[in-house]
Every structure is written in structure tokens, then in C-alpha cells.
Amino acid sequence: MIKWHEGLSLGVKSIDDDHKQLLNIINRLSDAIRDGNAQEIIDKTFQDLEKYVIEHFHREELLLAKCNCLHIKEHIAQHREFAKKVPELKAKLANAKNSAMAQEVSYFLTDWLFNHIIEEDIPTIGLFEKCGLTEQKKNKKKNFISQITKKTIENFSFTKRIFLSAIIPLLGMLLFGTIILFNNLTTYINMKKTSSITKIVSNVDRVVHDMQIERGLSSGDITCIDGKFKDSLKEQRHTLDISAKKFLEEVNLASIKRIDVIQPYIKTFQMDHSSLKELRDKIDAKTITQAEAIKSYTKIIKNILNITPKIAFLNYDREISSNITTLSSLQHLKESLGKQRAYATMLIENKDGLLEEFIDFATLEGTQEAFFETFKQSASKSQKNAYNSIMISDIAKKVDEYKESIYLRKFDSLNSQVWFDSMTDLIDEIKIFEDSLLFKIDSLVDASIDDSVIHLLLWLSFATTILIVTLSMLYTFRTSTKYQIHQLTDAMKDLAKGGRSLRLSPININRDELAFMYDAYETTRQKLLKGDIYTQLYLSKKELEIQTHQKQNVELQEMAYIDPLTGAINRRKFDELSQEELERSNRYKSELSFLMLDIDHFKNINDTYGHDAGDEVLKHFSAICLKMARSLDIVARVGGEEFVVMLRETDSKGAFIFAERFRQEIFDSELNIDGNIIKYSVSIGISSRKEDDKDVRSILQRADKALYEAKNAGRNRSVVYSNAAKN
Numbered sequence: 001m002i003k004w005h006e007g008l009s010l011g012v013k014s015i016d017d018d019h020k021q022l023l024n025i026i027n028r029l030s031d032a033i034r035d036g037n038a039q040e041i042i043d044k045t046f047q048d049l050e051k052y053v054i055e056h057f058h059r060e061e062l063l064l065a066k067c068n069c070l071h072i073k074e075h076i077a078q079h080r081e082f083a084k085k086v087p088e089l090k091a092k093l094a095n096a097k098n099s100a101m102a103q104e105v106s107y108f109l110t111d112w113l114f115n116h117i118i119e120e121d122i123p124t125i126g127l128f129e130k131c132g133l134t135e136q137k138k139n140k141k142k143n144f145i146s147q148i149t150k151k152t153i154e155n156f157s158f159t160k161r162i163f164l165s166a167i168i169p170l171l172g173m174l175l176f177g178t179i180i181l182f183n184n185l186t187t188y189i190n191m192k193k194t195s196s197i198t199k200i201v202s203n204v205d206r207v208v209h210d211m212q213i214e215r216g217l218s219s220g221d222i223t224c225i226d227g228k229f230k231d232s233l234k235e236q237r238h239t240l241d242i243s244a245k246k247f248l249e250e251v252n253l254a255s256i257k258r259i260d261v262i263q264p265y266i267k268t269f270q271m272d273h274s275s276l277k278e279l280r281d282k283i284d285a286k287t288i289t290q291a292e293a294i295k296s297y298t299k300i301i302k303n304i305l306n307i308t309p310k311i312a313f314l315n316y317d318r319e320i321s322s323n324i325t326t327l328s329s330l331q332h333l334k335e336s337l338g339k340q341r342a343y344a345t346m347l348i349e350n351k352d353g354l355l356e357e358f359i360d361f362a363t364l365e366g367t368q369e370a371f372f373e374t375f376k377q378s379a380s381k382s383q384k385n386a387y388n389s390i391m392i393s394d395i396a397k398k399v400d401e402y403k404e405s406i407y408l409r410k411f412d413s414l415n416s417q418v419w420f421d422s423m424t425d426l427i428d429e430i431k432i433f434e435d436s437l438l439f440k441i442d443s444l445v446d447a448s449i450d451d452s453v454i455h456l457l458l459w460l461s462f463a464t465t466i467l468i469v470t471l472s473m474l475y476t477f478r479t480s481t482k483y484q485i486h487q488l489t490d491a492m493k494d495l496a497k498g499g500r501s502l503r504l505s506p507i508n509i510n511r512d513e514l515a516f517m518y519d520a521y522e523t524t525r526q527k528l529l530k531g532d533i534y535t536q537l538y539l540s541k542k543e544l545e546i547q548t549h550q551k552q553n554v555e556l557q558e559m560a561y562i563d564p565l566t567g568a569i570n571r572r573k574f575d576e577l578s579q580e581e582l583e584r585s586n587r588y589k590s591e592l593s594f595l596m597l598d599i600d601h602f603k604n605i606n607d608t609y610g611h612d613a614g615d616e617v618l619k620h621f622s623a624i625c626l627k628m629a630r631s632l633d634i635v636a637r638v639g640g641e642e643f644v645v646m647l648r649e650t651d652s653k654g655a656f657i658f659a660e661r662f663r664q665e666i667f668d669s670e671l672n673i674d675g676n677i678i679k680y681s682v683s684i685g686i687s688s689r690k691e692d693d694k695d696v697r698s699i700l701q702r703a704d705k706a707l708y709e710a711k712n713a714g715r716n717r718s719v720v721y722s723n724a725a726k727n
Helices: 013-034 039-066 072-094 101-130 144-155 156-165 167-223 232-251 260-274 276-285 290-305 307-314 320-348 356-376 381-391 393-406 418-468 474-496 513-558 570-588 602-609 611-628 652-668 696-712 721-726
Strands: 592-599 636-637 642-648 672-674 676-678 682-688 719-720
Touching: 013 039, 013 101, 013 642, 039 072, 039 101, 039 356, 072 101, 101 513, 156 232, 156 636, 167 232, 167 290, 167 307, 167 418, 232 570, 260 276, 260 290, 260 307, 276 320, 290 307, 307 320, 307 474, 320 356, 320 393, 356 381, 381 418, 381 672, 474 513, 570 592, 570 636, 570 696, 570 719, 592 602, 592 611, 592 652, 592 696, 602 611, 602 676, 611 636, 611 642, 611 652, 611 672, 611 676, 611 719, 642 652, 652 682, 652 696, 652 719, 696 719, 696 721, 719 721
Parallel strands: 682 719
Antiparallel strands: 592 642, 592 682, 636 642, 672 676
């Protein structure tokens, strides 16, 4: 019997009384069906239900019309739909073949009633309250604070009240915002300094590159007889003068002058630049050796290259510093290649050279490896890939071929101009790579500055907004907010304790987040209420199912379908079930297999250990068989130690797999009976359904023949009938 729950009440007495009466009639109908009362009593109860449903619908529709319900047409349509359903339910009840089918009608009616109340009627409570139809408790006279709280709730949304009542957290946020502003300002200043510093990195790279080219051309020009490097050298000197002048102008900026760590290198470069004319005159007059010229240029380049890593350590941004470090590694690597270009040019022009010069050339390979390792430590994956693509290019391969010839001292086949141009092309490729790094460094600095400015503006705007919205009515707004939150908290606590009758009035004026929370609570309450009712309905249905199963078990025991010793079904029931399954299998062309099982040397077990032990073996055997069989399989005892297993939806291959698993399980197991360890085995014959099989007997005969074959073959094995027939 389903009991009425007060949480289902609408507060409208006439409607609530109707719902209670309808539940009472449905319970009477359910009891009458369960108790097997006469059909006249059931018909009379159903007539009462049919009559009262019509009266309830009429009463409810009048109240909805009185309150000007906007969805009254939908309610009327639902009422009419169920009214049409009632005669169908009555006919279904009259034609029910058993009590279980009849009980389904009462379950449907119970389900309909609670859906009608919860899904259709409870949502109209607000409408009935507005019309003054619900029973409400008289409110106590409110004090001044209560009136202010109510007015606040009516005129300010929950979001506004929360925002205005958060003065203390807002002050904390203001403090936090001030810290952020200070940090962003510091970052901005640092990035501006970084911007000034990193600008000279590009100039350093340009000067180094131009000086490396001049060094290579000068080396070739000293030993060249036909003057093929003369014009290129003259043009390159002009290019270097321009880049050096631009570099010196850049380092004279006030922000860079304050950087003490790079000042010694800048002063040294200024002196070197001044003495560069003297070096060039010696080269033109050929009063200086190639080795001396190379060392002079290298000394100047080395001094300039020391500026870049110093700048890397001055940067305040890790990513920028990492990219400058990578650039520094490339610059040193390129310098090593430039020196190789100069030494090799000298060796090729002289068709060999001093041992010291050759060693200097060869040593540069190790230097390049060292700088490449440094490069890998700071470079990103994409930067490593870009470098590797340069090193496997056709230009790099051409340079490697020349290097190999130089190491083998095959100078006759080498051309100093080709070597110089190839090496220059390779260095230019690396220079392009360096330029991309410089562009990335500039982009990172600019982006960092832009981000700092944006963050400064955002936090300044945010802090200003917070200051503007901190008004003076904190106490009133906080009180009104706490009132609603406490109301919702108390309702949720009541719900957690199992209460379902505490209903919160919906917030209709200011539909804010708290209003949605109220709606969510009410939805939860209704669903839990519905769940409680369905739980009762489920328990009632479950009780009926248990009673039905108990009756079926009693009938099964009365007919003695179960073998009392092993728990398997007996031969009589097996014949019935197997024949039904065969007919179904023939009809739907499904697979069906049978296993004939016989315990090996069972008579010896009885003779040796006694019949009680033999019974224990049978029970052990049956228990394993029942455990391994699927729920849709049938296990039957058809003789003393003979069993049959019917495997639905299983062909001979699947049956053989099951048989082997079962046979192995039996063979691996053992029994301890009165201190005696008993081990035994089983032989299994297998047969599957054929299209012309009309009864189970023919299939079992084939399985028996397969079993006979298994016995003759030495026992403890499984044999499929088709295999036995071939033998």
C-alpha cells in the first residue's frame, strides 16, 4: 500500500482531498487484485476511480480558470487524454490472465497519479497562492529591521547585495591590486631598459658578421697574385665602417652608458676601430702575414662577441635571456666558421701551409662542436631543427667536401674563391638564422612591454571601479543576503534529514542566481519526493515478485524437478526443457549443443571409499558444472554418474572449448573426505544440432557415441561426435 506524503500537498484543501481519495481508491484496487477478490469487487472499485477522476478534473479546471492560468488548455488536454485511457485500462484489467498482469494496471495508475501531482499540479502552487486559495499561516508583526530587510530583497538582486556587502574582501583586493600595479610598473620599467639594451645586440651581430667577411677577404688578398679579392675587400671595408659607426652611435645612448659590465668591451672596440686603418694599410702593402692578419681581426671580433652574453645576463625576462644566449652561441659558432674560412683560404692559396696553420684550422672543428653543445643547452626544439636543416643543406655538404680535401692536403683540386664563396654562403645562412632570432628577441621585448602597459591599465581600471562601488549600506545588504542564504541553508538541512514538506516560495521579482538556487532546491525536493513514492511502489512490486517466485519454487519442489543430491535438474525436467529449446533452435536456426558427461571409474570410488564418498564426489562434480555453466545453460543429472549439459547459442567448437575447460577443472581439483584425498576425471561426448534433428534423443545418442569414443581412447578427454564418426 502506498501512503500519502505531506510533501505532495498543494495547500488547496479541495485538491489535496481529491488526490488523497484517488490514492485510496488505487490502493483498494491493488489490494483487491493481490488478494484475488471477486471480479465484481474489482469492477466496483474501478468504477469509483473512473467517477472520481472526472470529478477531480472538473474541480481542478474550475480553480485554474478562476486564477487565470495561462496554461489551462494544456492541463485540460492532459486531463482528457487520461480520461480516454481509463476505459482501456478497465478492459486490460478485465482481460488479464493472471494477478501479475492485473497488478500492472494498479502500478500504472499509481505512477500516473504521482506524475499528475508532481509534474502538473505542484508547479501551479504559486498561482494558487497568488489567488489566495492556499492555506497560509498568519505572519507575526514584523519589526523595523525585518521590514528594511524585505524591502532590500525586493529592490536589490542577490548579485548586487553580495557585491555591495563584500567591502572587506574588496579592500583586500584593492591591496592586492596595488601590489599587482607596482609589479607591472616594475616590469614595464625593466622591459624598457631591456628594450634599450637588446637593440645593440643586432648591431653587435652586424659588426661581427661584416668583420668576419673582411677577415676572410683580407686573408685571401694577402696571398692572391691576380687580385681577385681586391674589389670585394674594398666594398666590404666600406660596409664594415658603416655598421661600426652605427654600433658606436647606439652604445652612446644614456641608458646603455650606465651599464658598467659592457663598458670595457665598448672602449676596447673603439680603440680597435681606430687602429683598423693601420691594419688595412699593412694588408694592402702585404707587409703582414696571413696568420697575423687573421689573429688581429679575431682579437677584435672576440672582444665584440663578449658583449652579447653579458647582455643576456642583464635581461629580466627568462625567455629573452635564453634567446640571447642562443644567439651568442650562434655568433661564436659563426666566428669559428669565419676563422676556418680565413685559414682555409690561406692554405688553398699557398697550396699547403705551415703545420701551425693547419693545426689551427683543424682545432676549429672541436671549437665548433663545443659551441654547438652550448647552443643545444639554450635553444628551443624549433631552433635546433632550423640549425640542423642548415647543416644538412647542399651548401654545408659542399663545405664539408672542401674540408675533407684540405685534411687530405689535396689542394690542387681546390679553388680558394669557390671555397670562400661556399663558406660565405653557409655563414650567410647562419646569419639569416641569427636575424630571425634577433627578430624574435625584439618581438618578445615589444610584447612584454605591451602586456605590461595593458596590465597596468586593466589593474588601474579595476582598482578605480572597486573604489567607486564601495558604498555605505553594507549592513543592510549583508543582512538581507544572509536572510535568504540562511533560509535556503535551513531548507537544505531539512531535506538532508529526510524532510520533504518544507517548500521555499519562488523569487519572481529579481531573477538572480539565488532565485535559480531556490528553483534548484524546489526541483530537488520534488524529485526526492517522487523518488520516495517510487521507492514504496518498487518495494510493493518487489514484494509481489518475491511472493510469486516463492509460489513457483514451491510448485517446482512439489514436482521434484531438482535432483536432491546434486542440485541439477532431473531427467524428466531436462527432457521437457531440451525439447522446447530444440524446437526454438530449429525455428530460429540458432546453434545448440549437448555435452554427455560421465565420471571415470566411479564404481572404483564407491568400492574403495564407500557410497557416501561417492555421493560427495557427485555433489562436487555437479557444483563445478553449475558454477561454470552460464545462466542460459541447463545442467541435468540423467543417471548415476552421468550428466548432460545443454549449451544454448553454442556450436560444436564452442562446446568443445567449454568441455575442455570443465574437464581440466575437474582433473585439477581434489576432495578431502575423512582424510582421504580423492582425485577423479571425467570423459565428455559432444554433439550439436543438425537441421534434420526433430527430437533431442538423436542428438544425445550422438553425444553418447562420442562419450563411448572418449572412454575407449583412454578416458579424461573430450570428443566431438563428428571426430568420433571419422574414427
